Amino acid sequence: EVQLVESGGGVVQPGGSLRLSCAASGFTFDDYAMHWVRQAPGKGLEWVSLISGDGGSTYYADSVKGRFTISRDNSKNSLYLQMNSLRTEDTALYYCAKDISGGNSGPGYWGQGTLVTVSS
């Protein structure tokens, strides 16, 4: 059974940093690209970032490019999102999601999310 468990969310001041983690199990982790998707309170879904299965290719939404870094440790079956220079508009529930196939097909299975609140 596929399981994705996000952690690392919390309250941080504007300009601060936070590192999110996503622990994966139930599938061959390095066979799949992984996504981060966020959802601000009461708002729609926003795609944030994608990393290839081998970690060699990364892609970002314009809204986070230059501030967020996606990475993965395939030996630990873990996905990460390093978030720097946080802004109040980054407040959201952050989901990690397994790609549908090996490449960039789109988010398939989703975790339950971890909440990030950026506030002074």
Next chain:
Amino acid sequence: SYELTQPPSVSVSPGQTARITCSGDALPKKYAYWYQQKSGQAPVLVIYEDSKRPSGIPERFSGSSSGTMATLTISGAQVEDEADYYCYSTDSSGNHRGVFGGGTKLTVL
């Protein structure tokens, strides 16, 4: 930046057919994906690659795409199908960036 456009809301009576549209300039070249999100829950994939249904998704859910519009159809909508629905795709520039539509609230009553 690339955008996908959905109607904010769709309302049907139980047993009727619900159709939710998603328009985007790159849809003739890129697949559309559809997600269902019930209140307080994580999204669930209901259609991928325009028209394929994942295992476990009821047959009443179907998808199609023509030109710049993709459509999610729920044939014989049930009360439990009431949820927010989002389309997803990527733009055609080759930058691999994903984009979600704004979401459609489906009311079944």
